[in-house]
Structure formats: C-alpha cells, structure tokens
Amino acid sequence: MRKNLGTRIILALLMLVILSSYLYLQIQGYRELRLPQEQAGSLAASAPGQAVVLSQTQSASPNAAGTTLDTAELHAPAVQSKDRGSTAAPEPTVDPETPYGKALANAAAQGLPTPPDIDITSWEYTLVNGEHSIDRYEPEQLAYLHQTLAETDIQTSYNGNRCPVDLRIAEPLIAFGQGCKAAGLTVFLSSGYRSYSDQAANFQRICQNNGISDGKDSAGHYITMPAGCSEHQLALCCDITDRYYQIKNASIEQTATYQWLNEHCAEYGFVQRFPSGKEDITGVMYEPWHFRYVGVEVAEYMTENHLTLEEFLGLYGVE
Numbered sequence: 001m002r003k004n005l006g007t008r009i010i011l012a013l014l015m016l017v018i019l020s021s022y023l024y025l026q027i028q029g030y031r032e033l034r035l036p037q038e039q040a041g042s043l044a045a046s047a048p049g050q051a052v053v054l055s056q057t058q059s060a061s062p063n064a065a066g067t068t069l070d071t072a073e074l075h076a077p078a079v080q081s082k083d084r085g086s087t088a089a090p091e092p093t094v095d096p097e098t099p100y101g102k103a104l105a106n107a108a109a110q111g112l113p114t115p116p117d118i119d120i121t122s123w124e125y126t127l128v129n130g131e132h133s134i135d136r137y138e139p140e141q142l143a144y145l146h147q148t149l150a151e152t153d154i155q156t157s158y159n160g161n162r163c164p165v166d167l168r169i170a171e172p173l174i175a176f177g178q179g180c181k182a183a184g185l186t187v188f189l190s191s192g193y194r195s196y197s198d199q200a201a202n203f204q205r206i207c208q209n210n211g212i213s214d215g216k217d218s219a220g221h222y223i224t225m226p227a228g229c230s231e232h233q234l235a236l237c238c239d240i241t242d243r244y245y246q247i248k249n250a251s252i253e254q255t256a257t258y259q260w261l262n263e264h265c266a267e268y269g270f271v272q273r274f275p276s277g278k279e280d281i282t283g284v285m286y287e288p289w290h291f292r293y294v295g296v297e298v299a300e301y302m303t304e305n306h307l308t309l310e311e312f313l314g315l316y317g318v319e
C-alpha cells in the first residue's frame with residue numbers, strides 16, 4: 001500500500017508539472033500572437049502623424065509642386081517600413097543604380113552632406129552648356145517682366161520693353177528682385193530668354209567685336225555661347241544688375257545689388273551659375289550677374305557646398 005501511495009504522489013506531481021508546463025506554453029503562445037497585432041495597431045495610429053510631417057516638409061519648401069510631391073511619395077513607404085522593423089531602424093534601401101542611389105554614394109565619397117532626394121529629370125535641372133546643346137528648343141510659355149520691377153504683373157504676350165523668362169520662374173524671380181528692392185537697392189533685369197536665332201546673332205556680333213571665332217577668351221572660357229548652348233535659350237535664368245550696362249564685366253561684383261543677390265539667391269531658388277574659380281568646370285567666364293533657377297532645395301544644397309550645376313548633376317550621374 002505504501003508503495004502504491006508513493007507512486008500515486010509521484011504521478012500526481014508529474015501531472016502537476018505537465019499541467020503547469022502546458023499552461024506556461026499557452027501563455028507564451030498567446031503573447032507571441034498578440035505582440036505583432038499590437039505593433040500593427042501602433043503603426044496604424046502613428047500613420048496620420050507621419051502624413052502631417054510629410055505635408056509640413058512639402059509646404060516648407062517653396063519648390064515646384066511636382067518635385068516636392070515626388071519626394072513625399074518616395075519617402076512615405078520608407079518611413080513605414082522603418083517603423084515595422086526592430087528598434088535598430090535600418091536605413092531604407094536605395095537602389096544604387098538609380099540617380100539618387102548614385103548621388104548618395106558620390107556625395108559620401110566626396111564628403112558632402114546627404115543630397116536632396118529629387119527627380120533629376122525634372123525641368124528645373126536641365127543642363128545647357130558648351131557640351132549640352134538644346135538645339136532649337138523653345139520654352140512653352142514666356143512671361144514678360146518689368147525690367148526694374150516697378151510693376152510686378154506677369155504679362156504672357158509679347159512685350160518688347162520687358163524681360164522675357166519661362167513662366168515657371170516668373171514668380172520666384174519677381175520675389176527675388178522685390179526682396180532686393182525691399183533692402184533699399186535697385187534691380188535691373190537685363191537679359192532673360194534669348195531665342196536660338198537671337199543667340200546666333202549675339203554670338204556672331206560678340207565674336208566679331210573681340211576678334212575671335214569660337215566665342216572663347218584666351219583662357220578657353222566662353223564669353224558668348226554658340227546658339228543652342230546658351231542657358232538664356234532655356235529661359236530659366238536672368239542677368240540681374242543694379243542698372244543697365246552696355247558691357248557687363250566682373251566689377252559688377254562690387255555693387256551692393258550683386259552682394260545682396262549673391263547672399264540671398266538660394267532663398268528664392270536661384271544660384272550664381274558661373275562663379276569665379278569654377279570656370280574650368282562651367283566652361284564659362286565669371287559672370288556675377290547671371291542667376292539660374294533650380295528651386296530652393298537644390299539652390300541651398302549647391303550654394304552651401306559650393307557646387308556648380310555641372311558638379312551637382314554629376315552626383316546623380318548626369319554627365
């Protein structure tokens with residue numbers, strides 16, 4: 001009997017162990033099932049917050065709507081996938097073969113900060129230079145601006161007394177000039193759009209006046225571009241000075257207007273296109289009056305990092 005009782009106690013204990021192990025496993029299993037649901041719940045709850053952050057980023061940049069929209073679309077899935085992962089928050093993977101993937105790698109290799117995540121094929125980034133002709137390109141819609149910005153209306157039909165530019169840069173250009181005037185300075189929009197045939201005539205005249213045939217000075221830098229190679233034909237730029245000059249030269253950099261324009265251009269989406277010391281890269285002589293529109297985000301990156309358009313686009317693999 002005693003033996004029997006002992007066996008019973010052992011059996012009972014064994015049952016107890018089995019039962020508690022079973023209960024323990026049940027609880028663990030329940031937890032594992034429950035956790036992902038809770039994570040998913042918190043992700044869903046935080047999604048509207050992320051949308052707000054993205055739209056804030058969009059409105060903070062007065063860049064072209066199309067560009068910022070693309071950026072937001074690209075960011076949205078990356079942010080979510082980051083949250084789904086562990087607390088290590090791995091960086092979203094960017095295909096190294098895409099323009100932005102190339103820009104990330106090239107910027108890192110050159111010790112530059114993270115470049116803007118942009119659609120490099122967008123109109124603001126069109127490259128025109130001695131090696132990149134736009135042939136007989138014509139802008140879709142021109143805007144004619146008052147040369148001293150005494151009037152700030154935007155006329156869209158031909159007006160020979162006004163400065164023509166691509167309609168898409170009319171508003172930022174007016175804001176830029178008005179900012180300069182608000183600082184107590186004068187502005188003069190001396191040259192905007194020039195057609196292919198205008199540029200051909202310009203080229204011929206300047207070459208004749210300087211006794212040259214290729215448009216280049218003795219250092220091999222363009223002083224006038226062949227037709228098809230001028231940024232003025234693209235109409236996304238403007239020569240801005242304090243007053244009318246028959247011939248513009250580097251001394252314009254000493255004017256208060258130039259100094260204000262140079263300091264504030266990026267805030268309005270413009271860059272100094274042909275800076276001093278970068279003539280071998282742009283192929284063009286120093287032109288402190290020539291400002292090119294690229295949008296605020298890119299203008300700030302280029303200006304802060306002293307990059308020409310050639311160098312900036314080169315990061316993205318544009319050659």
Ligand SMILES: [Zn+2]
Pocket residue numbers: 191232237238239287289290291
């Ligand atoms: Zn110019």
